[in-house]
Amino acid sequence: MSGVSGLVSNAVTGLQAAQDALQVTGNNISNVNTPGYTREQAVQSTQPASMYGGLYLGNGTDLTTVTRSYSNFVQTQVWSTTSSASGASTLNSELQALVNLVSGNQSGLSTSINQFFASGVAQVASSPSDIPSRQALISQAQSLAQTLSNAGAQLQSESSGVNQQIGQSITTINSLTQQIAQLNVQINSSTTANNNPNTLLDQRDQLITQLSGQLGVSVLQQGNSLNVFTNSGQVLVAGSQSYALTTASNPYDPSQTEVAYASNGAILSQSLQGGALGGLLQFRSQVLQPAQDSLGRIADAMAQSMNQQQAQGLDMYGNLGGAMFASGPVLVLANSANTSGASISGSIVNANQLSGDNYQLKFDGTSWSATDLSTGQSTSLSQSTSGGVTTLSFGGVQINVSGASAGNTFEVLPTRLGAVNFRSVMTDPKAIAAASPYVSSAGQMVSGSLQNTNLGNLTLSSGQYASGSAGAIVVGGVDVPTALQVTLTSGGTSGSSVGFVVTQPGSNTVLASGSVSLGGSGTTIDVAYGSNPPGGYWSVNLSGNVAVSGDAFSLSAGGPGNGGNAQAMAALQSADTLGNGTLSLQGAYTQLVGQVASQGSQAQSTLSAATAVAQQATAAQQSVSGVNLDQEAARLMQYQQAYQAAATAIQIGGSLFQSLITAVQSA
Known part of the structure; x- marks a missing residue:
């Protein structure tokens, strides 16, 4: 088209292009604070020219597409760093709560231990025939038992809280993966050769960002779909299909919630990292459970050392002393896949040899093997069989088992329940074996x-x-x-x-x-x-x-006035009754508090670093994809001027048409 009509036609295309570009710019401005929004840009191109009178005359312009200002590399960095920061935040949050719990109990437990020995046992040692002194020792023993069992119960409550949070995280993950799969379908059906559904793409990226806050993920593009995997390779989204996670009981410990595939029940917990879910799993395995085991070891050592010392002396009735404390049993858990109904139980034979570690026992049909679950190393054990019962001894514990079949496995948690079930069992002050x-x-x-x-x-x-x-x-x-x-x-x-x-x-x-x-x-x-x-x-x-x-x-x-054995009891406060004779009761608790505090400090440092890296990745992503109001304002002026110029050209074309019509009518 040439002449005046060509002028008007070209101006109309310019007017439309400027109008569309203004709409794109206005959309950017309106979404400046929308999470996950990616800045859009109008892509304008010239229309093919036509030949008139030996000349190629242009046919105006066209808005061919609206693109996203997007970098796949930068977006991947955002997902990765978001996962790390979220995992560090969850771990730090749980750890600081545990630090406060243990530190708060430290004063109470340390005070109870000191009062038990200094005020209770020492008084009986100095006045062994004094009934009020003996009654005071009974009260101090009950107070110590209450403090220690409360600390164990609080740690156990923390474990229940972690189970609940794992379930909540899995619910969130499943919802997000379902939405991502649905968006894959919508994006596939809405994508054309030259245009993409930018809003849907933004929504999908934002959902993956939210997912990475729950769990470490890797993303692989396949056509117009994004397939999502855990960092260890388990598929969560493949095209239009999402793969749900579910909660499952630990195959050994039903009270411990694990993460599993909903389709086949395969346990995934040990391979999951990053995000809130990874942080919870890390906290439980690396901090909470070791703290429970360490506190239980202290309780077991207290009970055994005091009871053994009691048994060495005489009470006011002239009898060898009975138990003063009782601690939790050795927890022996059978694998749910075991095919036999084996009878198995355990007991602590030497608290001094307890390491606080847990073990896996395996039976090959003839002999047993033990593996330290903390180190992964084989642990030496002694094995003997009598009357159909096999006795296994290792790490300060003794296990009695019968009826096991080849391939059976068990987990042995020697001290997990030590503090939770710790209690004072002596109520008669005359039963205190103070005498040699x-x-x-x-x-x-x-x-x-x-x-x-x-x-x-x-x-x-x-x-x-x-x-x-x-x-x-x-x-x-x-x-x-x-x-x-x-x-x-x-x-x-x-x-x-x-x-x-x-x-x-x-x-x-x-x-x-x-x-x-x-x-x-x-x-x-x-x-x-x-x-x-x-x-x-x-x-x-x-x-x-x-x-x-x-x-x-x-x-x-020794008679009622003899306090020789009570003096030996008092010496247990500083005696090295743990760690194969290298650690006292108070030293072991101080070590536990120091370990948790150190982990808490490290978690804070890790969180600070991970947050800084995530902020840098987000800033880099925003520099590419974020809306800059100053830039958008400049574009508004640019497109406004283009619109006005096109309108002027149309006006001029109209004026020329009118002049031409007037001239024709006058001829």
């Missing part, structure tokens, strides 16, 4: 009265507990605290050796006999404990350098 099992005295008991007519200088030590017999003489036929008498059968001086016999007072039956070298280190005499705990022996030493035949020594049960 024996009092060593020179002389012999006659009609219940000690008579000392010894002429030599030999002595019999006050004695101590020994877990195993190292003595030359072991008294047989009787148990602690049976009254005993040691009588010299010959005399002598340094350099010679004299004999002795061990009998019960008033009896001529010899329970043990031996000799002692005068002037030397003496001879140890061991009396076995009949009960377990504590097992072991009460060990005394006979020594000196002048002996007279007939001299005697008595071992009599």
Whole structure:
């Protein structure tokens, strides 16, 4: 088209293009604060020219498409950094709550431990026959048990909270993946050769950004669809199909919620990282459960050490002491896939050897193997079978199992329930075993009265507990605290050796006999404990350098006024009863608090770094895709001027038409 009509026609296309460009710019401005909106840009091109009179004359312009200002690389960085920042935020949030919980309990638990030993046990040690002092110790024991069990219950509540949050996160993830799959369908049907549904593309990208806040993802474009995978490769969205996640019980521990595929039930928890869900799983496995195990180990050590010491002494009734505390049982969990109904149970045999780690047991049909779940390393164990029951010993625990089949596996959590179920079981103040099992005295008991007519200088030590017999003489036929008498059968001086016999007072039956070298280190005499705990022996030493035949020594049960065993109880406060003799009870709790605090500090640093990186990625994305109002204002003026110029051209064309019509009418 040429001439005046060509002018008008071209101006009309310019007017339309400017009008459309103004609409695009106005849309940008109106969506400046819309999350996920990508700045649009009008793409204008000239229409093919036509030849008139040997000349190519233009036919105006055309708005061919509206594009998004988009960078796939920058958007991928946003998704990745959003996932990292969200995971770090969730981990930090959960950790700070745990830091506050443990730090708050630290003062309470430390105070309870101090009061139990310093105010309770120490008072009984100094006034062993005083009933009010004994009652105060019972109260302190109950207070300590309450504080420790409360701390364990709070950690267990944290675990339940994590389960709930995992379920909520999975619900959000499934909703997002369904929407992404639906948008894939809509985008496929709405995309043409030259035009894309920009609004739908923005919505899909924004949904993936929200998804990356829940879980670390990778995105692969296939045609007009985006396929979404977890960072470890599990598919979440493939074209029009979304793959739902679901909650599932841990195959060993039904109380622990895991993440699984809804279609086949395959557990995915261990492979998931990033986002709120990854942060929750990391918090549970790396922080919360180790804290539960560490606190349980302290409870188990407290119960075992106090109960063993109680069992070494005598209460006011003259009996060996009973248990003061009870802690939670060893948790042994069978794999839900096991084919046999095996009977299995566990108990702690040596709290000093507990590491706080958990184990997996596996049976191959003949022998058992144990793997430390914290290190992944094989753990040595001893195995014996009697009466159809196999006993396995490792890491301070003993497992009894029968009826297992080849391929059966079990998880052993030695200390998980230690604190939760920790309690004081002693209510009678007279049952506190404050007295030493024996009092060593020179002389012999006659009609219940000690008579000392010894002429030599030999002595019999006050004695101590020994877990195993190292003595030359072991008294047989009787148990602690049976009254005993040691009588010299010959005399002598340094350099010679004299004999002795061990009998019960008033009896001529010899329970043990031996000799002692005068002037030397003496001879140890061991009396076995009949009960377990504590097992072991009460060990005394006979020594000196002048002996007279007939001299005697008595071992009599400690009476109500004796506080020897209470003094040994008080020493447990600073004794290294954990970590194979390297760690005290308070030291172990201080170590737990320090570990959690260190993890909390590290989580804060990680969050700060991840947030900074995410902000940088977002800023880079906004520099490409974000709406800049100054730029849009400049474009408004540009397109306004183009619109006005096109309108003027149309006006001029109209004027020329009118002049032409007037001239024709006048001719």
